[in-house]
Amino acid sequence: MAFRKNVITWEPRKERADVLLVYPPWVVLGFRGRLQRMLPPLGVLSIASCLEEKGFEVHVVDCHAREIGPDRFRSIVRRLRPRFVGISVLSSHYVPANFIAQISKEEVPDTIVIVGGVHSEAHPEEMLQNPSIDGVCRGDGERVMTEVVEGMPWEKIDGLSYRLGETVQHNRPRPVEMDLDRYPLPSYHLIDFDDYFPPVSSYKALPAMNVLMTRGCPGKCTFCNSANTTLRSRSVDKLMELLKTLRYEYGVKQIYFYDDTFTANRRMVKEFCRRMVEERVDLSWICYVRGDMFNEETARMLSEAGCHQVLIGIESGSRTLMEAIGKPIQHEVYQRTVALAHKVNIEVRGSFIIGHLDETKETMEETLQFAIDLDLDLFQLAIMTPYPGTQMFKQFKAEGRLLHEEFSRYGQNELVFRLNHLSAEQILRFERTAFRKFYFRPGAVIKQFKRLRNLHTLRDLFTTFLIIFFERFRKKRNVAEWEKWLEFDLEAVLNKRIRLPETPRLTFEVRQNVEEPVFH
Ligand code: B12
Ligand code: SF4
Incomplete structure (x- = not known):
């Protein structure tokens, strides 16, 4: 075809x-x-x-x-x-x-x-x-x-x-x-699908494309722009129309839902999963969920409808730090969520943040240990960055904590504000070793090998290895021309x-x- x-x-x-x-x-x-x-x-x-x-x-x-x-x-x-x-x-x-x-x-x-x-x-x-x-x-x-x-x-x-x-x-x-149906479906015909590729280890089949069912999030996390934004959605009818166009006109096999919290509207998720099964749309997909918005019924429905991975912002292993950032979700809730997902063959990618205002060496260790204990399939770690528009930015600016406002450097890979107990160097050093400590345990290595399904996943694994160990990999590109953007x-x-x-x-x-x- x-x-x-x-x-x-x-x-x-x-x-x-x-x-x-x-x-x-x-x-x-x-x-x-x-x-x-x-x-x-x-x-x-x-x-x-x-x-x-x-x-x-x-x-x-x-x-x-x-x-x-x-x-x-x-x-x-x-x-x-x-x-x-x-x-x-x-x-x-x-x-x-x-x-x-x-x-x-x-x-x-x-x-x-x-x-x-x-x-x-x-x-x-x-x-x-x-x-x-x-x-x-x-x-x-x-x-x-x-x-x-x-x-x-x-x-x-x-x-x-x-x-x-x-x-x-x-x-x-x-x-x-x-009512997001009042906006027509996105103009996917204006882009070349070959220019796009999903993140490492986030797909089961290719080509992949992204889609939104909802916008907004009821969460209250102080570091996030989506906090407290009104949750609204498309209808399941329109969503199905879009997914079928991507599947049967463009040949897309994998969907990446970009919704802030895909499972926030339980009724819609239920209806969507039912339609995916009944109408036999053979797409595999992944989505973001919040640790406390996932139960046994949701897990089963998602899995039956083609979901094979969920990304959860777990953020920290320290309860005190979690409370400070407005996401006081208990360890037990995350443990239950990961277990429920695994039970129905859904992988869990856990996303964590270090460099919190009151971060200490001990809390960073707690975070890494929590990630290991949770038996996550994939581990992501970022450095806390207070973005304009967030409560955290407002607070840190008022307290004079921001080291600079060069926003091109707000990429979550360097520290942009003054912490109470640790230096930037301590955070960066921990970040480097955390990846190695997480991925180079026997259990984690076996898990990654078991995930190999095709040449793409093999290439992903190899690239990740090169980056973690040598930090040398660089995409082929005209670097000089590209970096001119920052010379302005x-x-x-x-x-x-x-x-x-x-x-x-x-x-x-x-x-x-x-x-x-x-x-x-
Ligand atoms: C999916 C996602 C990603 C994906 C893809 C990003 C992409 N380019 O689409 C990935 C994982 C790659 C990613 C990466 C990053 N992301 Co991101 N991401 C998101 C997420 C969850 C959804 C994006 C989305 O599709 N939104 C839905 C669309 C419809 O909304 P929108 O883009 O805002 O557009 C609407 C309006 O803003 C406005 N608008 C936008 N552009 C324009 C232009 C004109 C002319 C007009 C009139 C209006 C207009 O109209 C649009 C339609 O209504 C958002 C959170 C969010 N809800 O937006 C975070 C978010 C955008 N990401 C964020 C960040 C920080 C990043 C990273 C820097 C993180 C990192 N270091 O890895 C990188 C930067 C990547 C980059 N430069 O593009 C922050 C941005 C904060 C900020 N102040 O800049 C957000 C807001 C999350 C947060 N922390 O709160 N991200
Ligand atoms: S971090 Fe997640 S749960 Fe918290 S406000 Fe942002 S999107 Fe919502």
């Missing part, structure tokens, strides 16, 4: 393209970054589909996945001459995103540049200090971007921030869209007369259903 293959040319169909949507590169990769591979940016594809529904010509450039440097990006903009450029910004994209805006304006001076995404909406004033950025979208971008491109007067666009002289105008917040002298272009707010903003202020607008 021949499946659909998208061919991306970046040639405008008319004299100039209507919209260019850009996903910036995340350049500071470091040790863990080299293990991280990407699936498409779903926010960008969702905005694209809303614009296409209105008849606009949209192009997507994923600088990260395609490893596009500034020179190549410049030539793409020159060719497309877009009327509008939209840029998605996470904190780690901060410098390249500003550079992308500047290149776009240099090449097409009359283009309108809008940015969105969790970093921009937490720091709209900072983004608007760059004269090449015209507007900031706060919250979902589907409607905001469409209204901008349709030419609606800016003062009428809810959720938009922009410059008025040297002040920043924040329009009213846009009510959170509760952002400070030189920023207009510092635009004042920044005294208190940092929180993500849930824009992603939570609130009666009173918070942004005025």
Whole structure:
């Protein structure tokens, strides 16, 4: 059976393209970054589909996945001459995103540049200090971007921030869209599936693609942008339609659910799993779950419907530290969850964080020991990073704990704030040895060999080994061109007369259903 293959040319169909949507590169990769591979940016594809529904010509450039440097990006903009450029910004994209805006304006001076995404909406004033950025979208971008491109007067666009002289105008917040079916399905046809690959050890079959059923999370974790954001979802009907398109038109065999907490809405999960079984959609899939949102019934349903791995943010082995970050889930709950998953042949990837404010040598050892005792299949370790938009960022900034605000270095592989008891060196040293201690135990080695299913998993295992032991592996790429993204002298272009707010903003202020607008 021949499946659909998208061919991306970046040639405008008319004299100039209507919209260019850009996903910036995340350049500071470091040790863990080299293990991280990407699936498409779903926010960008969702905005694209809303614009296409209105008849606009949209192009997507994923600088990260395609490893596009500034020179190549410049030539793409020159060719497309877009009327509008939209840029998605996470904190780690901060410098390249500003550079992308500047290149776009240099090449097409009359283009309108809008940015969105969790970093921009937490720091709209900072983004608007760059004269090449015209507007900031706060919250979902589907409607905001469409209204901008349709030419609606800016003062009428809810959720938009922009410059008025040297002040920043924040329009009213846009009510959170509760029914995600009101957004068309993402425009997967705008990307080349060959550019994407799921993370190491996260798939059973290939090709793989990512999908969202819900957005938002009821959790209250102080380090997470999704904390307290309103949970909303697509209908199971629409989700099934999407999965069948990916399976039977594109030949996708593996799905990676990007929902913050896939099992948060039990009723939907039940309905979805029932439909997967009844309609015999042969896809294997994985999802994120919260340790305390998983019971025996859920485990069984997920497994029958094709789920073969769950990723759980366990975070720490220390109860005190867990309480401090707003995730007071007991050890016993995690033990039960892992056992339930294993009982139905679902693998568990446990994700942990070290470098908590009150971390000590003992608590780091507790964390590693807890991971080992849980008998996890896969182990992930990150260094605590307070991201803009989180409670933790707000608190640490107020306490003067942040060592710097160079957001390109907020990649969870270095320490960016002052701890109470340990130095950065102590954290990094522990991080290096933790991987070896976890994976090079006889039980863990046997587990990894048992996981080998095909050439891909063998290659994954080999790559991981090289990185853990030699830290030498580097993807083939034009490194010099790629690293040029960070050479941009952002400070030189920023207009510092635009004042920044005294208190940092929180993500849930824009992603939570609130009666009173918070942004005025
Ligand atoms: C899946 C996921 C991943 C995947 C894939 C990421 C990807 N590029 O899609 C993987 C595992 C690879 C990953 C990696 C990382 N991730 Co991640 N990830 C997520 C997660 C759980 C879902 C992303 C998603 O698909 N969201 C759903 C879409 C629909 O929402 P969205 O992207 O925000 O887009 C909407 C709006 O923001 C807005 N919008 C976005 N862009 C634009 C552009 C314009 C023009 C407009 C108008 C609007 C707009 O409109 C969109 C549609 O409504 C989010 C949490 C979350 N819920 O978003 C964390 C999250 C984005 N990740 C985060 C982090 C920190 C990282 C890493 C740095 C971690 C690390 N060191 O490994 C890397 C960075 C990778 C990178 N640079 O892309 C943080 C970002 C924090 C921050 N302030 O930057 C988040 C928010 C989680 C958290 N800690 O709270 N991640
Ligand atoms: S860490 Fe997980 S559970 Fe906590 S708020 Fe974020 S997505 Fe929700």
